[in-house]
Amino acid sequence: MPANPTLTRSNAPRPKVGIVHLGPGAFFRAFNAPFTAEAMAQSGGDWGILTVSLRSPDIRDKLKPQGCAYTSVTLAPDGAKYAVVEVIDDILVAPENPRAVLDRMSDPAVKIVSLTVTEKGYCYNPATGGLLLDHPDIAHDLAHPDAPKSAIGYIVQALNLRRLAGTAPFTVMPCDNLPNNGPLTRAVVLDFAHAFDPDLADWIAMHCRFPATMVDRITPATTQADIDALAAAQGYVDNACVMHEPFRQWVIADDFVNGDRPDWGAVGAQLVSDVEPFELMKLRCLNGTHSTLAYLGYLAGYETISETVADTAFAQFINGLWANEIIPTLPQPEGEDLPRYAANLLTRYQNPAIRHRTWQIAMDGSQKLPQRLLGTVADNLTAGRDIAGLALAVAGWMRYVGGVDENGAPIDVKDPLAAQLRAAYDSAEKPDGKVAALLAMRDVFTADLAENPIFRAAVTVAFTQISTTGARAAVTGMI
Ligand code: CS2
Numbered sequence: 001m002p003a004n005p006t007l008t009r010s011n012a013p014r015p016k017v018g019i020v021h022l023g024p025g026a027f028f029r030a031f032n033a034p035f036t037a038e039a040m041a042q043s044g045g046d047w048g049i050l051t052v053s054l055r056s057p058d059i060r061d062k063l064k065p066q067g068c069a070y071t072s073v074t075l076a077p078d079g080a081k082y083a084v085v086e087v088i089d090d091i092l093v094a095p096e097n098p099r100a101v102l103d104r105m106s107d108p109a110v111k112i113v114s115l116t117v118t119e120k121g122y123c124y125n126p127a128t129g130g131l132l133l134d135h136p137d138i139a140h141d142l143a144h145p146d147a148p149k150s151a152i153g154y155i156v157q158a159l160n161l162r163r164l165a166g167t168a169p170f171t172v173m174p175c176d177n178l179p180n181n182g183p184l185t186r187a188v189v190l191d192f193a194h195a196f197d198p199d200l201a202d203w204i205a206m207h208c209r210f211p212a213t214m215v216d217r218i219t220p221a222t223t224q225a226d227i228d229a230l231a232a233a234q235g236y237v238d239n240a241c242v243m244h245e246p247f248r249q250w251v252i253a254d255d256f257v258n259g260d261r262p263d264w265g266a267v268g269a270q271l272v273s274d275v276e277p278f279e280l281m282k283l284r285c286l287n288g289t290h291s292t293l294a295y296l297g298y299l300a301g302y303e304t305i306s307e308t309v310a311d312t313a314f315a316q317f318i319n320g321l322w323a324n325e326i327i328p329t330l331p332q333p334e335g336e337d338l339p340r341y342a343a344n345l346l347t348r349y350q351n352p353a354i355r356h357r358t359w360q361i362a363m364d365g366s367q368k369l370p371q372r373l374l375g376t377v378a379d380n381l382t383a384g385r386d387i388a389g390l391a392l393a394v395a396g397w398m399r400y401v402g403g404v405d406e407n408g409a410p411i412d413v414k415d416p417l418a419a420q421l422r423a424a425y426d427s428a429e430k431p432d433g434k435v436a437a438l439l440a441m442r443d444v445f446t447a448d449l450a451e452n453p454i455f456r457a458a459v460t461v462a463f464t465q466i467s468t469t470g471a472r473a474a475v476t477g478m479i
Helices: 026-030 032-043 058-066 098-106 136-143 151-165 181-196 198-207 224-234 276-299 305-310 312-329 338-350 358-362 365-383 388-401 418-426 431-439 453-469 471-476
Strands: 017-022 048-053 070-076 079-085 088-093 112-115 171-174 213-216 242-244 249-253 270-272
Touching: 017 032, 017 098, 026 032, 026 070, 026 242, 032 048, 032 079, 048 058, 048 098, 058 088, 070 224, 079 224, 088 098, 098 151, 112 151, 136 151, 136 181, 151 181, 151 198, 171 181, 181 198, 213 276, 249 276, 276 305, 276 312, 276 338, 276 358, 276 365, 276 388, 276 471, 305 312, 305 338, 305 358, 312 338, 312 365, 312 388, 312 471, 365 388, 365 453, 388 418, 388 431, 388 453, 388 471, 418 431, 431 453, 453 471
Parallel strands: 017 048, 017 112, 048 088, 070 242, 112 171, 249 270
Antiparallel strands: 070 079, 213 249
16 A cells, blocks of 8 residues: 655645744644634735744654645544644744744734743743743843743844834734733743843833733644544645644734734634633633643543543542632633533543543643642632632642652653652651642742641641542542
């Protein structure tokens, strides 16, 4: 049998580049890129995307030979749908040529710089929201502004070049699961700019825009098995394909420099004046329970989210978490029914076609916990509500970052603070000592929360329970 050919790009005319996107990972290719391609198909505009990898050449090496075309595979429980996306004009690997990236970002035709660089890519302190001026990449970028490493360093230097050239700034649009991601990005960009050139900081504060966004589509990492399945179904090899669920939701603050943006509203995005209620709903309901299921599910021996929620103890546990500890903390986002939103989430988690590994979601917990779980805990404590389920989730994370599973096998803990977390865990013998050492990590827990006696006691009880009976029994004990 002849081998399958590789996917190639069609001869359709290319729009000019209007967006530079930092972070060409699977989420961007499953979400931002198709939305933008569809918006242009509906309403036109020059919104081709130049995407930039800030670190490795891996995705470039897969995309380029295909002319930057790739397949977006929608995995519904009853089958797959395929769409080839051709909105990426080119892809650069920043460390190979930082100047080329800055040149493209300074092009007046570029109106938007968007980002999917994960939580840690913003180089901020998750507990306080401030820029980490002593982060190695930030320190490097302040010393070498012409050859940055971080997303923030690229954005500030490109804005500097635009200001010097008399060009209007671009809109900076973060698309990561950060709390209040627009204002947070504005704050870290201004912190950096202040340290670099206060006049530039004033100019950015005055002229630049940082719309907040809520982004949502479950997109597990693509595996070789996915690439093989696509080749079997479609007859071509696509090494850059992405797998995702049918659901998608994009809520965007309509706050762009000159109002310049693709017509995302024409293809289902919600342009609103206040994203925060939507962002809180999504971070706390979805990402909060995702992380809960990731740590406790992993410890219980489950490989994926759908396997974890197929265990009715886990499904009942997160239903209780939504009803009793998460939804009561939320403002009402316009047009949303929160109990229905949560019920729909459980259905999304149950989709057996999506193999979203607990281990993948467990990554970078130190960067995720504050906005996913700890803000919810703090609100409940203030209101005098229960926190037992959330405390079990936090304790699950603590048990996980100890790096040894319930059978004594090592856990491959991926986290920028992995070594410090492990050292804190190992610094004490008994559960209360381990919990105290982890609560003392100020990059994760604010002093207020860490010193709250109700929280401390609840996490210690939960951690002791997980350590003695295992995560599954601890979850069962909660329902
Ligand atoms: C997940 C998210 O990996 C994770 O931490 O919780 O990537 C989640 O799948 C997306 O936010 C869904 O929109």
